[in-house]
Amino acid sequence: MATSVFQETVRQFVLSKEQVQKIIDGLTEELVEGLSTTDPKNITQQPSYITRLPTGKETGLYLAIDMGGTNLRTAAVHLLGDGQVGVTMEKHEITHELKTGTGEAMFDWIADCTASLLKNVALDMGNADLHMGVTFSFALHQTAINRGKVLAMGKGFDLSDVMGHDLKDLMEGGFRRKGVPVVVSAIINDTVGTLVSHAYVSPSTKIGVILATGTNAAYIERASDVSKYTGPACDQMILNTEWDAMGKASYLPQTKYDKEIDAVSLVPGFQEFEKMVSGLYMGELVRLTLVDLIERRGILEVLDGKVPESLKDRLVFKTLFMSTIESDSSADHSAIDRVFKTSFDIEGLTSEDRAHIFELIHTVGKRSAVMTAAACAALLQKASGASVNLDNANEITTIGIDGSVFEKYPHFAHKMMEAMTDILGKDRASRVRLELARDGGCIGAALVAMVAQSGGAV
Structure with a gap:
């Protein structure tokens, strides 16, 4: 009984191809809408007034x-x-x-x-x-x-x-x-900085992503498509997508745990995509799921259905704990015992408990990687013909990604690339590179200052 309760619960975090495609289509629709809207409540697709990337020679x-x-x-x-x-x-x-x-x-x-x-x-x-x-x-x-x-x-x-x-x-x-x-x-913006700074190092960079406590992205768009831009004429424009503010319940595969996180947040119904993928929320998703499973006796039967006080406070199960547990490659997942004893004073886990906890954490982490890959695919699709051409076998498109989740969460980049291959197909995905970008804020700001001061196309 306990195993069936557990499997039924964890299965909610496994995304079908249809669900992934709905995310891509939904985000693409919001990307297009953001190009023209003048609604002050819609903060997406902000023009950066930067119209070219560095060459690396500056x-x-x-x-x-x-x-x-x-x-x-x-x-x-x-x-x-x-x-x-x-x-x-x-x-x-x-x-x-x-x-x-x-x-x-x-x-x-x-x-x-x-x-x-x-x-x-x-x-x-x-x-x-x-x-x-x-x-x-x-x-x-x-x-x-x-x-x-x-x-x-x-x-x-x-x-x-x-x-x-x-x-x-x-x-x-x-x-x-x-x-x-x-x-x-x-x-x-820091995401624009990530794109600009990584383009200095890797000139094939066309998208910049931040995936840390929160998430956001920037990319290059045809200026003619950005109807809300009223600045000097130009051919292209780097846009700060503010994709953290995107995501609607109509297309996001929210579990009841996602909905609970949204309901108790400062602004319910806002940043729903970010609440499903970023570092601030991944650990909380695991905690809410564990609490529910304990109460339904789907895990940790040693607790007899009673949730310990140590697991009752919001955000006490850190995404760092997930990273520590997924870093442990031992067959018995011994890191789980250490985390649960040290941080939550919970002992007496069985080998089945450890296997289940590892599977839950792995599945929640993988969902974040898949959803981030889907969002990147939406940007690649939107930029196709403007700055990206995945059908050209001789052209590589690099996505520079900054942030602790991408850099430090075990196998996150690999999981993202697997998802990109599923979404784009092997040939087109082979023309995409996911690369770690660092210090985008300072280096990117300096580069844009250089472009502006030298009278470049800005």
């Missing part, structure tokens, strides 16, 4: 800032040509006091951090202004390559006098007050 020294939810990274990026870079980087924690203070205090602090970097690299340009690219991992209504109005920030930020203001003006205000000779030449 050289020069540019400053960069990567501002995320936890840390601020400042960097001096030396573009050396031939896809080579030298980076001097400093990392600074953004404290709760800064996050909830005034905008002026925040941007003065950013200027101080930049001054620290300049001192560290002994950079003195005399009276010449230094050009900086900024990666801003928050919602922004971009109006030019170096301008954008700050929208809702989230991630614990509650700054006064920032919302609705132009980020370039806010940044440069801090630099002026602190006497730091820096001009903001470019502002980009």
Whole structure:
């Protein structure tokens, strides 16, 4: 009985070809809709105002800032040509006091951090202004390559006098007050940074993806198809898809556990795709499933149907635990005993329990890989004819992927590639490369600053 309950439950996370195709079709429909919509509630398909990728030959020294939810990274990026870079980087924690203070205090602090970097690299340009690219991992209504109005920030930020203001003006205000000779030449999203920076290293890169706590993607689209773009005429445009905000229950294969995660989230019905694939939620999916299985006596019969207090709090089963367990290749999955004893004070697991827990974790992880592959396939399909041609046997298309889930989760890249082969067919999939991309925020920002400052097509 217990085994049948378990198998019936885990089977919900195994996707059929039909379900995968529905995801591709649904996301493609939302990608197309995002090209034209002017609804302020629809934040997808944001024009980056970047109209070309680097060639890998660019050289020069540019400053960069990567501002995320936890840390601020400042960097001096030396573009050396031939896809080579030298980076001097400093990392600074953004404290709760800064996050909830005034905008002026925040941007003065950013200027101080930049001054620290300049001192560290002994950079003195005399009276010449230094050009900086900024990666801003928050919602922004971009109006030019170096301008954008700050929208809702989230991630614990509650700054006064920032919302609705132009980020370039806010940044440069801090630099002026602190006497730091820096001009903001470019502002980009972290996913756009991933695409641009990896294209410098691998010129065949046409898509950038982030798969970490959250997920997002950027790609190259025909400018003529982006009807909501009102900037200078151009042939193509890098778009920040904000695919994290995509996903509708009508086509996503949600289990009751997915629906529960969505229901108790800050904004139910929003970011439903992200809630099924990203690092913040994978462990919680496993926890909810375990709790349900324990109550239905489908697993861990030693608990006699009673869920321990250690498993009752949201997000206590980390995706890191999944990674640790899938990393253990031993026949008896001994890592499961260690994780459950150390983190949840649960002992007495049988060999069947360990096999079942491993199967559950493997299946949830694989579903994330398959759904991410489906989303990439939707982008490849949308970009076909614009920047991608999978029917040309001599052309390779690279997808640069940054983030802890892709980099550190065991066999994730392999699972994605298997799914891409199932979706695209062996021949077309053989022309796609999935490559790890790193430091996209700083290197990408520096590259775009270079393109903007040199008068390139932006």
